[in-house]
Amino acid sequence: MMNTPPADFDIIFGGGGTAACVAAGRLAAANPTLRILVLEAGEHTKNEDSHVQPGRYFGHLSPASTTLKFHVGKPSEALAGRSLVIPSGRCIGGGSSVNFTMYTRASASDYDDWETQFKNPGWGSQYLLPLLRKTETYQAQPNQPTHGYSGPLKVSWGGHVTNVANQFLEVAAATDHNRTYTEDANDFYECNKYGKWPKWIDGETGKRSDPAHYYIYNQGANENLVIRTGQQVKRVLFEGEKAVGLEYVADRVLRPDADQAPQQVYASRLVVLSSGAFGSPAILERSGIGAADLLAKHDIPVKVDLPAVGENFQDHNICFVPYQASDEAETFDALIRGDIAETTKNSDLWTEGKGLLAANGMDAGIKIRPITEQDFAELGPEFEGRWNDYFVNAPDKPVIWFGPSSFLLGDHTTAPVRRYFSMAYVNEYPISMGSVHISSGEDPHAPSDFNPAFLNHPADLATLRWGYKKTREIARRMKYYRGEHLPIHPNFAAGSEALCSGEVSGPITLDAPRLKYTEEDDKAIDDFHRKFIQTSWHSLGTCAMKPREEGGVVDPRLNVYGTTNLKVAGDRRLFHLSLLLEFMPSFNLSIPRVGFCFLDLSIAPANVGANTYSSALTVGEKAAVIIAEDLGLQIDGVGALETSEQTISGLDELVPAPPTKTKLPDDFAGLEGIEGLTISSMVNDEYTNSKPAMITVM
Numbered sequence: 001m002m003n004t005p006p007a008d009f010d011i012i013f014g015g016g017g018t019a020a021c022v023a024a025g026r027l028a029a030a031n032p033t034l035r036i037l038v039l040e041a042g043e044h045t046k047n048e049d050s051h052v053q054p055g056r057y058f059g060h061l062s063p064a065s066t067t068l069k070f071h072v073g074k075p076s077e078a079l080a081g082r083s084l085v086i087p088s089g090r091c092i093g094g095g096s097s098v099n100f101t102m103y104t105r106a107s108a109s110d111y112d113d114w115e116t117q118f119k120n121p122g123w124g125s126q127y128l129l130p131l132l133r134k135t136e137t138y139q140a141q142p143n144q145p146t147h148g149y150s151g152p153l154k155v156s157w158g159g160h161v162t163n164v165a166n167q168f169l170e171v172a173a174a175t176d177h178n179r180t181y182t183e184d185a186n187d188f189y190e191c192n193k194y195g196k197w198p199k200w201i202d203g204e205t206g207k208r209s210d211p212a213h214y215y216i217y218n219q220g221a222n223e224n225l226v227i228r229t230g231q232q233v234k235r236v237l238f239e240g241e242k243a244v245g246l247e248y249v250a251d252r253v254l255r256p257d258a259d260q261a262p263q264q265v266y267a268s269r270l271v272v273l274s275s276g277a278f279g280s281p282a283i284l285e286r287s288g289i290g291a292a293d294l295l296a297k298h299d300i301p302v303k304v305d306l307p308a309v310g311e312n313f314q315d316h317n318i319c320f321v322p323y324q325a326s327d328e329a330e331t332f333d334a335l336i337r338g339d340i341a342e343t344t345k346n347s348d349l350w351t352e353g354k355g356l357l358a359a360n361g362m363d364a365g366i367k368i369r370p371i372t373e374q375d376f377a378e379l380g381p382e383f384e385g386r387w388n389d390y391f392v393n394a395p396d397k398p399v400i401w402f403g404p405s406s407f408l409l410g411d412h413t414t415a416p417v418r419r420y421f422s423m424a425y426v427n428e429y430p431i432s433m434g435s436v437h438i439s440s441g442e443d444p445h446a447p448s449d450f451n452p453a454f455l456n457h458p459a460d461l462a463t464l465r466w467g468y469k470k471t472r473e474i475a476r477r478m479k480y481y482r483g484e485h486l487p488i489h490p491n492f493a494a495g496s497e498a499l500c501s502g503e504v505s506g507p508i509t510l511d512a513p514r515l516k517y518t519e520e521d522d523k524a525i526d527d528f529h530r531k532f533i534q535t536s537w538h539s540l541g542t543c544a545m546k547p548r549e550e551g552g553v554v555d556p557r558l559n560v561y562g563t564t565n566l567k568v569a570g571d572r573r574l575f576h577l578s579l580l581l582e583f584m585p586s587f588n589l590s591i592p593r594v595g596f597c598f599l600d601l602s603i604a605p606a607n608v609g610a611n612t613y614s615s616a617l618t619v620g621e622k623a624a625v626i627i628a629e630d631l632g633l634q635i636d637g638v639g640a641l642e643t644s645e646q647t648i649s650g651l652d653e654l655v656p657a658p659p660t661k662t663k664l665p666d667d668f669a670g671l672e673g674i675e676g677l678t679i680s681s682m683v684n685d686e687y688t689n690s691k692p693a694m695i696t697v698m
């Protein structure tokens with residue numbers, strides 16, 4: 001038995017992303033004497049324009065970005081030989097500090113499945129809805145029963161809703177007589193209603209609503225809450241079966257010249273892994289927790305043979321199909337190209353909480369399910385089984401989400417300089433599932449052995465085919481429509497009725513007949529999806545919360561199977577805690593104990609039919625409850641989070657400033673030629689290790 005050095009902290013978080021910021025922030029607010037360390041691979045985000053101005057999210061997608069980590073999948077026949085590249089957030093706040101700020105909630109039945117199908121008591125919708133409400137102040141609309149009105153994160157329509165979105169809604173209303181409009185398309189329960197789309201943006205200040213700023217940076221005066229950036233967690237340190245600390249090394253992207261000697265840090269009460277769907281399984285495997293044969297391959301002594309670690313990888317498949325737009329369309333394209341006048345104008349507007357930098361260009365949409373015979377015919381026989389097995393008895397689950405985006409999400413260096421809008425459609429519950437594992441037992445910077453497994457099932461293609469056809473009919477009728485952007489559309493055969501048109505003078509009439517697609521046309525659409533489908537940036541599921549014998553890695557208390565944990569025996573039930581949290585008690589510390597648990601979207605046992613930020617926040621809130629109870633902390637009122645803008649200061653245990661200009665980070669070695677990585681590359685991106693500069697303000 002090793003002699004564990006004295007602990008420097010009560011709780012250590014390995015990974016400082018979305019869920020970690022929420023849980024660490026809640027615990028610190030509840031008891032400021034709790035010594036909490038957050039170790040994060042990426043950089044600080046505090047008050048950086050590239051993070052707080054939501055409209056700059058494109059910049060993070062640049063191949064030179066240091067705020068994303070790019071995970072390169074194996075080449076796949078299902079993707080026409082492509083290697084899909086899937087990024088994840090890599091900074092304080094993780095995905096929430098770089099994402100598109102789309103506010104989309106899961107369906108209630110998604111969480112009910114987590115509870116009943118995957119046997120996780122306390123994780124059903126009735127327990128999580130109070131936590132969803134607790135995260136938010138819903139500025140978009142008053143008095144909605146399923147929304148919250150006093151949480152730290154603001155939700156609004158953003159600083160500008162484009163006329164493209166309004167046109168989309170008008171055409172949908174005029175042509176889709178089977179579906180209606182709603183003011184709240186995210187009420188948690190309903191599908192098949194068109195609506196404006198809210199954002200995680202403060203409607204008054206125009207700022208991004210992220211837990212980095214509103215759960216962590218606003219507690220800058222608390223010296224017991226320590227954030228260390230530029231640190232790669234290598235593995236968990238154990239004393240027997242008990243997790244006692246973390247080993248970490250300097251991050252090579254942020255600190256390329258730093259000594260790589262491993263350092264150790266110890267916790268007196270809890271070690272938390274919160275490194276996301278890619279980071280958390282990798283840390284577990286390097287710690288000897290994973291499939292025994294895989295660990296043996298990398299010379300890692302087996303601590304727990306847990307074959308499900310790194311399996312069950314899920315995401316959503318998305319396609320942004322671009323259309324040429326007339327000059328009247330309000331779009332982000334000039335901003336993305338770095339146009340100085342446009343950037344200056346919108347920077348000025350942002351100071352008043354208005355304009356495109358206070359928005360995201362995705363202002364309308366629908367969670368849609370098939371209704372008509374034509375819908376089912378377009379979805380075809382490949383989808384029939386999926387419909388009957390999965391969707392038919394879950395009326396709140398959308399088959400796809402679709403909506404307009406006021407930009408071309410593609411390479412603006414090769415596209416003609418003009419305005420574009422796109423139709424985005426997302427397969428909300430792909431059947432195909434992948435895996436992510438380590439490729440080295442020692443080097444935490446080594447690329448992962450990653451199989452995204454997109455489009456391995458024919459029903460996934462059928463769903464997307466429906467998305468293409470439905471959205472194209474709306475796009476062609478919108479008054480700003482000026483033809484398809486041919487490089488990113490299916491290559492229909494000459495003579496096909498479906499042939500794309502390129503430049504046109506205007507839209508077709510609202511009552512024009514719908515296009516008819518032949519089998520050959522459908523094949524062209526499938527080929528197109530194999531070539532162009534991409535990630536929705538919604539990775540999850542790789543350390544699934546399920547029974548161990550059913551492929552689980554963590555139990556419903558977020559403890560890793562086979563390690564000593566803090567499971568509280570007895571009769572305290574989670575729903576009592578959820579109710580208590582409504583009133584946010586404060587904590588009293590009791591017996592020091594050490595444990596090990598998990599907290600990020602890697603725990604999701606199954607997919608959610610939505611963008612995933614909202615679920616990550618909820619996992620963070622739920623984890624705060626569980627940790628408080630497991631540590632024997634008494635909850636008798638939880639400290640409120642100070643959300644005033646003035647309090648965002650302090651917490652400055654910063655790494656040295658990153659170098660201003662270096663070669664591409666290691667993540668990118670050999671990636672230059674990979675299709676998909678150029679998506680959203682910016683005109684003015686320099687290969688720097690500083691903030692990616694998508695939009696320059698001169």
Ligand SMILES: Cc1cc2nc3c(=O)[nH]c(=O)nc-3n(C[C@H](O)[C@H](O)[C@H](O)COP(=O)(O)OP(=O)(O)OC[C@H]3O[C@@H](n4cnc5c(N)ncnc54)[C@H](O)[C@@H]3O)c2cc1C
Pocket residue numbers: 014015016017018019020039040041042087088089090091092093094095096098099100101102103104231232233234274275276277278279280283444536537538539599600601602610611612613614616
């Ligand atoms: C580009 C992008 C756009 C998105 N757009 C939207 C959107 O518009 N709406 C929406 O709802 N969702 C969106 N998402 C998804 C959403 O942001 C994520 O689902 C969510 O942030 C996941 O939270 P998490 O806590 O599980 O992990 P993350 O937030 O990814 O946090 C994990 C953290 O761990 C760190 N880490 C990893 N490995 C290590 C290690 N070894 N050592 C130390 N630190 C480590 C990472 O750097 C990261 O900061 C988007 C995501 C991305 C990446």
